Amino acid sequence: MSGLSRYAGAEIATTAVADGAGGTREVRYLRRRPLPDPRRLAVLALHPVARGDRMDLVAARHLGDPTAFWLIADANGALDPDALVAPEAEGTLLLIPIPGV
Template sequence: MTVLFPGSRYATTPVVAPEAADGVARRVLQPRAVPPTPGVLEHLVVQGERLDQLAGRFYGDPKLYWLILDANPEVLDPFTLLTPGRRIRIPRDRTVGR
């Protein structure tokens, strides 16, 4: 059973059951489409910054860190994303009004 908390960004994501190499079908969430991120701010990462801190600063909610991850899809590792001196994109909060 797949359980998602109310308001999750995955709440409307379909559950699929693809067959794995071992022949077993496992229920998983279908990959979520990440919308384009217009209206971004560029931020220069400094030593010690964390995604939750940046989300708290820019959105007022540290749990919205995933917006920053979505806006920087070329970097899949959050630790690489937060390398000091790296420029990252901070998008608008697209959760407002949901």
């Protein structure tokens, strides 16, 4: 799964912005990427959040790649992946999706 990017395939757009010297310059940016519908994801596992969990370690354990934590964040509708394993999240279940399905 190495090299899998959260923004692979995201559309690149451009916009003109003020350059601070009275002119404009063109800036490229990635368009917003829609999150997948969790109801349509194939589930690999449910992970009960425990004290001391970290997203990179959860991803490494279930997906074999610590940098794939964003797949878990997306599957759980989280903009802040660390909130999924924060102390107040202990005991909740994280949906671990099957990558690419």
